[in-house]
Amino acid sequence: MHADIPSLLGAGLLLLAIFYLGFLSIKIKLPGVILYILLGIVLADILVDNELLYFAGEIGIVLLFFLLGLEFNVNRLGGIAKKIWPSGLLDVFLSLGVTMLIALGFGLDLFSSLLVGGIAYATSSSITAKLLDDRERMANAETEFMLAILIFEDVVAPIVVAVLVGMSTGEEFTAGAFGILIGKISLLTLGAIILGKTVFKRFEIFLDRISDQDFKIILLMGIAVSYGGLALYMGLSEVLGAFLAGMMLAEIGRIEKVEQTVFPMRDLLLPTFFVYFGTTVELGNGVPMAGLLVTVLVWSVLAKILLGVIGGPMYGLSRRASLRGGLSMCSRGEFSVVIAGVAAGSLKVFSGIYIVAAAFIGMVLFEQASRLTNMVYGKPVKKKKDLRVPGG
Template identity: 65%
Template sequence: MQLPTLLGAGLVLLGIFYLGFLSIKIRFPSVILYILFGIVLADLLLHNEILHFSSEVGIVLLFFVLGLEFSISRLGGIAKKIWSTGLLDVMLSLGVTMGICLIMQVDLFTSFLIGAVAYATSSSITAKLLDDKSRMANMETEFILALLIFEDIIAPILVAVLIGISSSGSFEPISAVYLVLKILGLAVGAVVLSKTVFRRFDTFMDKFEDEDFKIVLLIGIALTYGGLAVYLGLSEVLGAFLAGMILAESGKIERVEHAVNPIRDLLLPTFFIYFGTTIDFGDGVQMPVLLTIVLIWTMAAKVMTGYFGGLMYGLPKRVAFRGGLSICARGEFSVVIASIAVGTAKVFAGIYIVLAAFIGVLLFEFAPKLTNKIFGKPVTKKRNLKVPGS
């Protein structure tokens, strides 16, 4: 049985209110509650058009706001430092996981698919937790966001390869080249727009006193560039981030954040609820031994990526370890990749995603405490203040 679209939307908003309130009371991550809410109501909400649309808008606005923090010069500096960590991430999370599946006598295509599902950290869950836990200003946050953007570039390529193989049994290298060119074109377009059309955007914004017009304009920019990315067969997350980066060049990003944040905060929980509705448990746990091994390894792989990659990035050991514990949740790209699977592999992927999201959120939650347990509490340096005249 399916509810009318409007009734479903109303119940979702009431559920968001209650679960948000409950998460504060019991001190439990709201993201997990939203995902579980979606799983419970999957049969009623799976084809709810308003929920689907609002979830896309919510995730676009999240990364639009994140992109505001990264000017082109800053992003260029980060890219030079993150590529080695990105390759380490691909090798550990995708390559080794694929190898484990092959050793367990899983066929080559399914092994590749499971490795791809296990590869990408959930950008939406991680970014939401960084914001909720007031960790945006932490030393490791720039490193985490840089790695997430690297993964958001690699993940669409994996999706294209898997779709190509599943539909035709093979994948032409020219398709991968074409995909990379589209990513570069979208990024170059963002740079050109930031240096031309949006160069004096802050001055243009000063002409409008009505906040409603500003909200419409800003959300329109975010959705347009995110939608352009989807039209090109890329991720709306990447397009939205680039849209934010375009406006970052204009300066005075506080007014943009002030206008967009309320809409983002309203719609973002719907993404996690919709994510929950897409999880199909089928006939129960499939390949439990392999699931356990893959789950343990992929959690460890992300921690190692964060730790060793963080050290290469220039972070202190305790900060790098805390960063590694904060990037374990899987989410939206894993769901997209899992949708390509069929039969046992699809059920396996669905169960893995739920467990990895849950464990990842808990590791993020306790990352500071676990870091203090291993490395000890950070020592606050005392300053010797000299009194004038002493």
């Protein structure tokens, strides 16, 4: 904050601005993520390098991935993988792999190309889930496929972040270094599984004995932040550590007890992460790598449509439902922001512009998915109801 504005006043005004934008996003039906990033861009000169904002955002993103991890105990991860893995791997190839090759073709180095691929990889879970609910499409045939893809991406994205963090150290990233990185990830994951099956096996009973809600919040945040911090200590991403911390507690019987305790803190702190990201996007020098930006935007849309068209039938969907599903998964958002946090300089600006543009394009395609599908396959024929009286 500026020296003449007390930090407490600045923090209060920022929270009021976040509240207003969150309220506005509901009214205009626009994802709050986009508005928070734009707020950060507008206030960049005031909030630049603000440690309090950065720390609040770090806690917010740790809690986001902690809550995501709660949804995936080891058995559920295995069950999802059996059905979705062919389509999930196709998604990795199209959205991450091919985008990475495009970036290499434009002359970027390996790290920058992987970063661009990572940013273009994951569909925004928050935007997609909200639109599915708002447009009453939860019962559609393609929705289960879409949610399974989102879950698969939720698992892969933290690993991508961990690899990028390992590569960003500046040292030469050899095959040996990659092997050590995978070893660290495996060790951290194994530790989470062992702790989940032993120490946290009866955690639900212990949690029930804590009557004070404040102490529960402190305990659960302590677990999430500690495991996220352990990941950082090992040279990995705090996002991966937080996800694994959630997976540890997913072994308890009723995860809603944990979720209800942590949700308020996540909702309070998560917007500050997106605001902080916005402050790091400097638009003063125009649009960097405009050709690459347009190419990646076009391909990232085509990649998700192809994922639906090819991956949907692999999952058991009709061609119509597959196309509609692909058109509905083009938004990028919170995961792209997390991955873009590793970027610097022109790549950071590139990432910010891409994320905002991809979110808007994805929302438009979601709204038009049914109409575009009908243009390709024709309007669905309504089945006539048989009103004959049985035996008549």
